[in-house]
Amino acid sequence: MTSDSGDPLRPARRRTRVVRVGGIEIGGDHPIRIQSMTNTDTMDTRATVRQIIALAEAGCEIVRVTAPSIREAENLREIRRRLQESEIDIPLVADIHFTPNAAMIAAEIVEKVRINPGNYADKKKFEVREYDDVQYAAEVERVAERFRPLVLRCKARGVAMRIGTNHGSLSDRIMNRFGDTALGMVESALEFLDVCEAEGYRDVIFSMKASNTQVAIAAYRLLAERLEERAPGVPSYPFHVGVTEAGGAEDGRIKSAIGIGSLLEDGLGDTIRVSLTEDPVREVPVARAIAERAGRLHEVDSKETEDEGARKGPPRRSDRPRGIASDRVDERFAPRRRTTDRLRWGGLEVGDGAPVRVELEVGDVLSRPAESAAGLAVELSGLKDVACESLLVSLGDVGDPGRWGEFAHELASLGVELPISLRVGPGAADLPDAIPAAGGLSVGRIVTTIDATTRASEILRLAELAGKSRAGMEWELACAGHEMPLLVERVLANRSGETPPAMSVPATASLHAVRALVVALSEAGAARTPIVLRQRVAAAPSAGGAVGDGTTIPEAALIDASVRLGSLLCDGIGDAVSMVSTIGAAPAVDLAYRILQGARQRTTRTEYISCPSCGRTLFDLEETTARIQTKTRHLDGVKIAVMGCIVNGPGEMADADFGYVGSGPGQVTLYVGREVVARGVPEAEATDRLVELIRDHGRWIEPEGREIDSDA
Numbered sequence: 176m177t178s179d180s181g182d183p184l185r186p187a188r189r190r191t192r193v194v195r196v197g198g199i200e201i202g203g204d205h206p207i208r209i210q211s212m213t214n215t216d217t218m219d220t221r222a223t224v225r226q227i228i229a230l231a232e233a234g235c236e237i238v239r240v241t242a243p244s245i246r247e248a249e250n251l252r253e254i255r256r257r258l259q260e261s262e263i264d265i266p267l268v269a270d271i272h273f274t275p276n277a278a279m280i281a282a283e284i285v286e287k288v289r290i291n292p293g294n295y296a297d298k299k300k301f302e303v304r305e306y307d308d309v310q311y312a313a314e315v316e317r318v319a320e321r322f323r324p325l326v327l328r329c330k331a332r333g334v335a336m337r338i339g340t341n342h343g344s345l346s347d348r349i350m351n352r353f354g355d356t357a358l359g360m361v362e363s364a365l366e367f368l369d370v371c372e373a374e375g376y377r378d379v380i381f382s383m384k385a386s387n388t389q390v391a392i393a394a395y396r397l398l399a400e401r402l403e404e405r406a407p408g409v410p411s412y413p414f415h416v417g418v419t420e421a422g423g424a425e426d427g428r429i430k431s432a433i434g435i436g437s438l439l440e441d442g443l444g445d446t447i448r449v450s451l452t453e454d455p456v457r458e459v460p461v462a463r464a465i466a467e468r469a470g471r472l473h474e475v476d477s478k479e480t481e482d483e484g485a486r487k488g489p490p491r492r493s494d495r496p497r498g499i500a501s502d503r504v505d506e507r508f509a510p511r512r513r514t515t516d517r518l519r520w521g522g523l524e525v526g527d528g529a530p531v532r533v534e535l536e537v538g539d540v541l542s543r544p545a546e547s548a549a550g551l552a553v554e555l556s557g558l559k560d561v562a563c564e565s566l567l568v569s570l571g572d573v574g575d576p577g578r579w580g581e582f583a584h585e586l587a588s589l590g591v592e593l594p595i596s597l598r599v600g601p602g603a604a605d606l607p608d609a610i611p612a613a614g615g616l617s618v619g620r621i622v623t624t625i626d627a628t629t630r631a632s633e634i635l636r637l638a639e640l641a642g643k644s645r646a647g648m649e650w651e652l653a654c655a656g657h658e659m660p661l662l663v664e665r666v667l668a669n670r671s672g673e674t675p676p677a678m679s680v681p682a683t684a685s686l687h688a689v690r691a692l693v694v695a696l697s698e699a700g701a702a703r704t705p706i707v708l709r710q711r712v713a714a715a716p717s718a719g720g721a722v723g724d725g726t727t728i729p730e731a732a733l734i735d736a737s738v739r740l741g742s743l744l745c746d747g748i749g750d751a752v753s754m755v756s757t758i759g760a761a762p763a764v765d766l767a768y769r770i771l772q773g774a775r776q777r778t779t780r781t782e783y784i785s786c787p788s789c790g791r792t793l794f795d796l797e798e799t800t801a802r803i804q805t806k807t808r809h810l811d812g813v814k815i816a817v818m819g820c821i822v823n824g825p826g827e828m829a830d831a832d833f834g835y836v837g838s839g840p841g842q843v844t845l846y847v848g849r850e851v852v853a854r855g856v857p858e859a860e861a862t863d864r865l866v867e868l869i870r871d872h873g874r875w876i877e878p879e880g881r882e883i884d885s886d887a
């Protein structure tokens with residue numbers, strides 16, 4: 176299953192060494208391990224033991240428990256004893272922030288210690304201070320001195336360690352030299368690895384968590400590359416993958432699936448934790464679904480690689496298709512959207528910096544245009560906060576292409592005025608020379624699926640049809656990755672007119688096929704070609720999360736869409752998302768917008784950055800977040816952080832407009848950006864004070880009569 180990593184067009188699991196955590200082995204060819212964390216008070220032994228047992232019964236393989244001080248660290252012994260009494264044998268991880276002395280005790284009891292390089296022995300006071308090289312080196316040495324005893328103890332006792340960097344809690348020293356960047360996160364972790372390796376200790380696992388999915392993905396990729404540089408060709412340290420402060424409900428699941436799933440797609444990740452602002456037991460099935468999806472992918476990919484190898488001989492590095500890994504190396508660590516040509520589909524602008532558009536493919540509706548339009552209008556009225564922007568209709572077997580106009584007018588009479596594009600088959604012999612306009616409306620674009628067998632004359636005929644119909648053209652390329660360059664060239668050689676086409680791959684193709692398309696376009700000199708991402712959302716009998724109008728989307732479908740679309744969107748690929756749905760229009764469109772927001776490509780609703788809570792939490796985080804959401808969920812585009820404690824608080828709030836952070840029993844600190852604006856606010860008043868703050872800073876709008884600002 177494992178092979179070289181780093182080639183996004185031929186993903187394979189990254190080669191890692193095996194690290195043993197109690198009875199569980201992480202890395203190598205072992206399955207992706209599922210972890211979670213308790214959110215009880217660690218001193219409440221009964222509640223903590225009960226939650227660990229519940230997690231184990233749900234399928235969690237490793238459980239983390241916070242140890243904020245020596246007391247909690249010592250109580251881990253009692254927790255361990257009670258678990259043994261209950262015959263629960265599950266590895267425990269002590270979560271350490273700020274307290275090396277607690278780590279030293281925990282290392283005597285648990286199977287793994289997690290330290291945060293940002294606060295293990297370094298300062299985190301948001302000081303702006305310049306370090307010259309001598310001062311910087313002296314600081315690194317001071318931190319190493321504090322860290323070394325823990326390394327030696329873990330080594331002596333066979334205890335594993337996670338060096339867990341968080342974007343939100345980088346030390347002042349790292350921040351002042353590297354900023355809150357992926358590079359800073361990686362540098363911070365590697366300083367600690369230097370100490371481990373100097374002592375011959377290698378039972379190390381890394382994590383690079385952030386609530387911003389793009390930052391998390393970039394940091395893991397960069398770390399993988401840096402570790403490979405340190406020891407080329409040697410199986411490296413396993414990765415614990417997660418997106419921190421992902422929030423809860425559908426958005427938490429979507430964000431987690433985007434971040435974790437994208438990395439697993441590329442073979443990065445040996446153990447995962449989904450962080451939801453919910454009962455941690457509910458994290459486990461989500462994590463399982465994400466891990467299983469990746470497991471299936473790598474089984475298929477290793478089979479395909481073998482087959483291809485049998486055909487062409489073993490691939491050499493230089494033979495490999497050049498992709499994002501080589502051509503777009505910077506984008507992996509500082510992602511930005513592809514620069515593309517501007518298209519017009521009806522009145523809708525697509526590409527060239529326009530927001531990533533959301534389309535619905537509605538299939539064969541032209542045989543009964545009036546009925547179909549009525550049904551669709553009702554379904555789309557279920558969308559409260561967002562709007563479908565384009566429809567893709569199949570021309571199917573309808574003899575009269577002018578029927579699309581009838582459908583458009585029926586819809587308009589029901590108050591739904593949208594650009595309409597037509598899907599036509601390449602072999603349709605009875606197509607006219609042009610699709611007739613309808614009452615001043617032209618078809619937005621023509622979409623056709625072609626494959627390696629499609630003749631050049633067919634391509635030319637369809638391109639001319641689009642030109643004469645004053646419509647755009649989208650070519651959906653249904654082919655294997657290695658056929659992509661040839662098909663792209665054939666399309667480009669037979670284009671008609673000056674309007675650039677869009678391109679896509681079928682909804683059934685993997686996201687790696689889209690990457691192959693990006694590379695093929697770049698190599699054909701057509702790097703500015705807009706790309707449509709196509710996603711199928713299918714019904715399934717299993718229970719799922721409520722999305723949009725409350726219709727149930729199966730969790731597997733939600734995760735698949737989030738990974739497949741989110742991974743590409745995080746890399747800046749995609750000018751439109753076209754959803755094909757068997758579960759109704761509104762949930763599919765709503766899901767597309769949520770994924771766009773999770774991938775930081777388009778903001779259409781309030782963004783919540785809320786931690787999963789743990790034993791440090793000073794209030795009921797799930798309840799508090801729900802209360803804040805009730806009052807603020809209409810504030811499109813406003814980012815609000817809700818944190819149980821200060822550990823990651825101010826740092827993650829670099830990304831938030833307003834923050835609500837637990838600071839003591841019943842007390843809250845309020846932030847505007849990173850700045851503290853109110854301390855010691857009684858919890859009972861804190862939500863109203865937060866609303867006041869939002870109002871004072873001009874970001875408040877009344878819930879009624881608001882306009883939807885859907886462009887980010």
Ligand code: SF4
Nearest residue numbers: 786788789792819820
């Ligand atoms: S931010 Fe939340 S999850 Fe993180 S340590 Fe604080 S309370 Fe625990």
